[in-house]
Amino acid sequence: MSHHFKETPENAITQSGIARVIPCKELDIGDPIKWLSLGLRDAMRTPILTAVYGVMFAVIPWFIMYLVEMTGWHLVIMPAIVCFMLIGPFLAAGLYDVSWELEKGHKPTFMHSLRAMRRNAVNEWGFGILLMVMMIFWLRVASLIHALYPSNIETTLESLMPFLVLGSIVGAGFTLAMLFVTAFTQPILMERKVDLATALLTSVNAVWVNKVPMLIWGAIIFTAVAIGFVTGFVGFIILMPLIGYASWHAYIDAISTKRARKYD
Template sequence: MSQHFKETPHNGIVDSGIARVIPCKQLSMSDPFKWLILGLKDASKAPVLTLCFGLIFTAIPWFITYLVQLTGWHLVIMPAIVCFMLIGPFLAAGMYDVSWELEKNHVPSLWHSIKAIKRNAVNEWGLGILLMVLMIFWLRVASMVHALYPPYLDENFENLFPFLAVGTVVGAGFTMLVFFLSAFTQPILMERKVDLATALLTNMNAVWTNKAPMMLWAFIILIAVLIGFATWFVGFVFLMPLIGYATWHGYIDTIETKRERQFE
């Protein structure tokens, strides 16, 4: 731990020379499943918006795959999909807004969800740029892996396996880094209107303090993504909005607030 941070038994980071760190609560292993149940309730209350967001999150990987296939570089299909996963937390702002509106007993709308990005625009776009930088860096690493593939080899599983294995390991590392940086960062920025450094450090503190429950949550997200891949992205129609709604409830459950929220 850097000398700039103080540690306590309850929080990995409680003070920083960079920004304020909002304390987090202690989670239990059952909490991620509770978030999923609350996410299901939100989906049932806003079925049209859920379908809308689900179709968007399904169309994006379809489009990426189509563009990659046009190039003939089949080895970069998976890295391109990982790019979608990297910027997913940023794109999910609209779904967080739906859950937030439902908690206020308001009727959510697509236009209100689109405008959610403007609540803390500078810092939210800053998060988007950060994720885009990670995406570009990942693409560069993926292109290096692709460049190492000898052109004279047939593209069969035996020849492709070492390169797919390396790409998978590196992609998993990038994905875990993004989770550590952005599991709840977007909801923090939306509701608290804090600066990006505060949101990032608060999120990192929450993940670090609640390692086991948050790793379970990351595993649940991974399973949802794998199901989406197995169904040629059709599963994303339902799974991506569910994860988005559940993430909002995870944020509400995890990050402390000085006073009780009036919409709870």
């Protein structure tokens, strides 16, 4: 590994006393591209498994949209998003398992990756519920911003501007919060028998210490999701497994382990 191990500098996160913070390493700006290339290599080595997970990632949002169109949007969208937020982490755990099995020199199997979802199930569910609460909060804030917007003025770009700017700032803030919370929490939960608070604080700390590489990584994930939506979720079939595998490599690079990882 090219990374120099450096003890995590003390900061408010490591000093908080809420939970243990696993030390992290310092990342380089080019690392996100390396994670993608390692993720792509994993995908090429397990094409069938990758396709199975990719199709699952594409079918779920497609099914949500289908239900929304069938029934009128407001009744279905919330429970559907809730379902996706709860299922998403478990699908991701399956992908992490595939990369982890490859790292160990094993042949990944679908059944093994499904079993990975049970490894730290209580904390995984806790993580899913946390994501769901953040999502509901975000939807509430979005509808509040919408409610504040006066409906009686002409909809010119000028009149929409403050509304768009406020929405964008809040959206960006929320997206950043999601990056801090989700970057490494899940692979930590899957590989280590730790509680949710430890995993969350470790993730937040690792993103904080490596702001620039992690912002680049966040932008890559955001772009992948945007491409997925623009392509009617077809893009998810390839992009979601790729991001999943790459996230595992990001975790290996960022979070310290007692023994060296045998991954090139």
